[in-house]
Amino acid sequence: MKAWKVIYNDWIPEKQPTREALTTLGNGYFAARGAAEESDAGGPHYPGTYLACGYNRMTSKVSGREVENEDLVNWANWLSLKFRIEDGDWFDLEKVEIIKYRNELDLKSGILKRTVGFVDQEGRESLLISRRLVHMKFSHLAAIEWKITPQNWSGKIEVQSAIDGTVTNSGVDRYSDLRGDHLKPLFTKQVDDKCIMLVVKTKQSKIRMAQSARTTVFSDDEPISADSEITEKEGYIAQYLTFNAEQNKTVRVEKIVGLHTSRDNAISEPALEACNAVQRAGNFEDLLTSHTREWKQLWYRCDLELEEGEYTQMILRLHIFHILQTASANTIDLDVGIPARGWHGEAYRGHIFWDELFVFPFLNFQLPELARSLLMYRYRRLPEARRAARNAGFKGAMFPWQSGSNGREESQELHLNPKSGEWDRDDTYLQRHVGAAIAYNIHQYFEATRDLEFMSFYGAEMLLEIARFWSSIAEWNPDRERFEIRGVVGPDEFHTQYPDSDKPGLNNNAYTNVMAVWVLQKALNMVEQLSETRKVELFEELDIDESELERWEKITRKMYVPFIKKGIISQFERYDDLQEMDWDKYRKKYDDVQRMDRILKAEGDTPNRYKVGKQADVLMLFYLFSVEQLKEIFNRLGYEFEPSSIPENVDYYLKRSSHGSTLSRLVYSWVMSRSDRERSWKAFQKALLSDFEDVQGGTTSEGIHLGAMAGTVDIVQRCYTGLEIRDGVLWINPRLPRELQSLKMRIRYRGHWIHFLFNHKIVEVTFEAGWSPKVEIGFREKVYTFGEGDRKTFSL
């Protein structure tokens, strides 16, 4: 059971423990809609879960310039619950003597439990056990339960149960100059003797949000009468319940909370629905039962069961847990994407980046309906991406680097460097590669599901428009007789321009150019397969003709890819002209050189001058494509590509990376998994710790790094198993690390549930009964047909 729980027993008031930051609860809906901030103990600031509600026209002045920020809302303290004994001080962890402290995140059931034994200044000893959940099935509900047991006293207890709409965003220090007040209070209301309600509206996006809370006190599972009093002020309502407690007799306080917004489907009006939700909900125990059942079912689908030291298993589950808190069945019907930091903290203000690239592989195989809905999030923003392309002088669709609520580019133009206190120019918006990631996700989703209706009606249109963008940004260089893509930035954000140039952007970023080729090729393949009806529709509507396709075809043969020397791909053109970093010098000077960009800029220098990477984007190619695929792409382009050059590239770039991105180690681990298993496992272990140990020193509490979390899950699910869909066949090619004895998992593939058992000797494949057509599974050059109920064991 240990691998199902994240436990820590240490209470360190002066420090905000990182693992606390990981224990926020959401359920997708609640996460993307509301907040989960528990202020019961005046203790550490628990990062909330957030709601992105459109960019904020109410701009803030930053360093003399106007900066817009999203209506990202850390919603009301729904778990605001306080108590005091005999009119004393309100309970505060910092003002009592802690004699016992245990915090336990139960991943299996999605419950956070805290046990605090304490003695107050009057010498009264009490035991407080709190449990809370954000309901995984009934997505509009959350609940907290307190058990208070007086150990050496009897007397009056007063509980304050509030809904607080005056919360502001203050979770990220360097955003302190941005506006943090996103809520406009509308009204508060006492619904009945148990229920209170708060209704607010977001300031810019005008989303109406209603929250209702029902608080009840129990003794021996019977409700006990308590004196009730209500306090209301603007944007805040609290209910005070006073009752008597006896020594050694546990009283239980339950607070059930309902949340609805004006963006919910199937509602009449949010306030009415929030009230209904709470009044119709059962008590804490009922909710716990249904919540636990839902988690059990989710784990049955999504768990990766390892035979290994329990530490890896536990963190892996924590990562799966956080994926499911950000996106789940509860978000399928919401128009939300995958934010880089989950809905877990304020960093990046809820914007949607390319990070979903790392989350899709998991979702495609576990919750394909969810993956579909995330692609629809992009599809809905296709018109805005088209407009962005047109405005930048291109055709097709140019998806933004940081996507705001309506799909417009929301990348900051300035970035606060905490090292120097300066606001530096930020040209990372030139990362045009995000569209390629979306195309990749569409392709992968389709391969895993064969969802023809999706592909025909939405996927194809996106794919064509993204392909067109690449075709239009690629320019023919007659001297070189190659197409080029100039003036962009790759995933490695340390490099945004040439040191000898005053214009931002780099030329021929290898990752970008190869991805562009891949997208064009996939678009061409797709056109061949598309039905005539749909093809005619799309070609008419998008004004695509055969000459356009000919150009695509030509680009897939003639795109320029820079090389440093034979086999070593150049991150971008003229990368080799940059200076080598004197790593020793900086390692001596600074404890942590992960963010070399900030260090160099603070010294008046710039990473643009050096061969130093936040992450080595060349290696992303080895992460995304198998050797077979890369060979095909490069050969078609007329470049030599030998599988043996992969480790050379890895070595070259590993030396030159500061791992300033949490994604960096992940990619290393993946690409080395077969060539250098020891180093790969080490990198994997480090990647696992990104958030768990907060390796960046403080960024975890600003929000988890969901891409990195999902990436570790993906390494186990796809890299160690060699799971790959190629030419309509699901290939397996397992190579478990020595440290991993076995791996059990289930995947959903083209309408089948397939159970896998991998160990160092065999692979066992079992198909559940079901009504899907047979599919093919490939193992060591041979292809086998599987249908319902089939089982086969392959020897390694």
Next chain:
Amino acid sequence: MKAWKVIYNDWIPEKQPTREALTTLGNGYFAARGAAEESDAGGPHYPGTYLACGYNRMTSKVSGREVENEDLVNWANWLSLKFRIEDGDWFDLEKVEIIKYRNELDLKSGILKRTVGFVDQEGRESLLISRRLVHMKFSHLAAIEWKITPQNWSGKIEVQSAIDGTVTNSGVDRYSDLRGDHLKPLFTKQVDDKCIMLVVKTKQSKIRMAQSARTTVFSDDEPISADSEITEKEGYIAQYLTFNAEQNKTVRVEKIVGLHTSRDNAISEPALEACNAVQRAGNFEDLLTSHTREWKQLWYRCDLELEEGEYTQMILRLHIFHILQTASANTIDLDVGIPARGWHGEAYRGHIFWDELFVFPFLNFQLPELARSLLMYRYRRLPEARRAARNAGFKGAMFPWQSGSNGREESQELHLNPKSGEWDRDDTYLQRHVGAAIAYNIHQYFEATRDLEFMSFYGAEMLLEIARFWSSIAEWNPDRERFEIRGVVGPDEFHTQYPDSDKPGLNNNAYTNVMAVWVLQKALNMVEQLSETRKVELFEELDIDESELERWEKITRKMYVPFIKKGIISQFERYDDLQEMDWDKYRKKYDDVQRMDRILKAEGDTPNRYKVGKQADVLMLFYLFSVEQLKEIFNRLGYEFEPSSIPENVDYYLKRSSHGSTLSRLVYSWVMSRSDRERSWKAFQKALLSDFEDVQGGTTSEGIHLGAMAGTVDIVQRCYTGLEIRDGVLWINPRLPRELQSLKMRIRYRGHWIHFLFNHKIVEVTFEAGWSPKVEIGFREKVYTFGEGDRKTFSL
């Protein structure tokens, strides 16, 4: 081309022409979100398109009782456009001499064109040609164009272009006691010198809606300068444009309108988006081009091309046109269902009934993504249906007869009888059969698409819950040794209780009982095919066990079905005890006996005493099921069923029906299509005219009868072709009416586009290229496999 246009040249001021009522434009989005009321000419009231926004807690007093009504909104007069010459009266069709009048609904392009030649009181002759569209691709846009040509004068023209948020609901006389003011004005704004804006909120549901309008005047396609003035009052903004016009020189006024609501996806804030929409839109001609292209593509998919007199073809296209105005690609992403009267009028206040049963067959085969989204509309309301079942003492899900915005029962409890002026008690809410219709739609959608993910994750859950409801409402009668369903109402709403009873509800309505059996059988089949993973999930969650399944199985063998005599199914138990109607007596006394219920009630009598049907619900069984299927159901139940009894049943009930429902003739036409082709064709022709000729005398202007419209389309698509999916095979069994020479159509079936040509000699089947797996087509006992590009001609 004639069959593509609905044209009428007659201007009848004192009467509201029915065909005018058919010319409202929507596009799904605009329909379900906004309104399309043109008041340019002070002429006939054009029914608008509406928005259902939750039930209205602001109840109205009706006949001493409180009645709730939906926030159904006839939204702002977005096409409010007036003009006057030289400070004269504002143009009013009733105050000028009409010398030419032509109204033309171009079905092919979705454009309404009106030509009016007139002479005003000062003898000035002018020609006014207006065209309008609600954009089928850019769903947030609509546009109107006016061409004004002075024939014998030159002078000043003043145009008033307004957005009017003060509109109220007044389209249905008998609702006049209900509140009609659903909008609360928020603000008006002049955005720039061309754009004005109105923002309102619905009163109960608090939906924020923003509308922006850009009005420009052109001469020779060049914008001309006009003096502009703005008038604002609460909920209303108008722009006055004054310019000079010359004799014989046409001036053109364009008004482009954008509409967004707070329920839209991918937005920042509705007002901002509505502004953006209008400012980014091209001019009228641009919009016309993209709008026409979209319609062309839609028709390519959806048209049924007949070789026949053009009248049938034209009305059939009008019906397809109206289906697509109510639901289209633009509604897929909205949480909206299929309202009985489209979004076309105020009747039934936007509630969702079982009528979608008649619309699904068409959508399944033409726009399966849309069909899926309509099923999701029901899925989202499953929790409310569960609650309704529990509250009524049943298990599972009991979907409401009239479904309100959040899925709660919204059936009226009183119904105004226009014959008597009395508010009669209305027990039609006891129509529990709506859940069976939903199950039927799920099944049909799945058969047409094999959408496994939908079925597994949503469809199965609904199907199980609906099955459970039937199981729990069915009671074992030990005397009869049969299960019974007591206290319900069938689709024939004339009968709601026994004349000798004071309790509403009838026992053993044959349609309901057979449907219950069918649902239980389908649910049992589905359980067998469901993957183990999903089965365990659902059984745990819904608390279903094997004993429940055994009960279902038993009901499918032991349900009671009443018979009048051998072969003649009894509409409900003891139907035969009712009195025969003296039709002659009433036909002499009343012009129109379609609504015998109102006639009898006004006479102090009740249809409950007589063998008289609004529609013969027994015949619905022959409509929904093939002979083979019915045989199986009845044999399993231990009842004899001979195909030869079908015409006998038809005869029996045809004599006893007043066709008070527009669905009635439809069903007759279908069930007689093979046994009595002449009568079937006649009934079909009558069904075609339901709205076109407003056979109910005034109900068309309260909203089209979408179920009846779709049903006529379905008769052509499925009944004349014998298209039926049975055991995974798509069977065709064509029998065109003699009057129909040939029929061409395309369907989307399991990822394929299939082109059909039917005539009296052959059937030609052509598969488009595509990437879907092969499927089977059955013809005369033989099954053929078809894959991409295959073509085959069958001789008849």
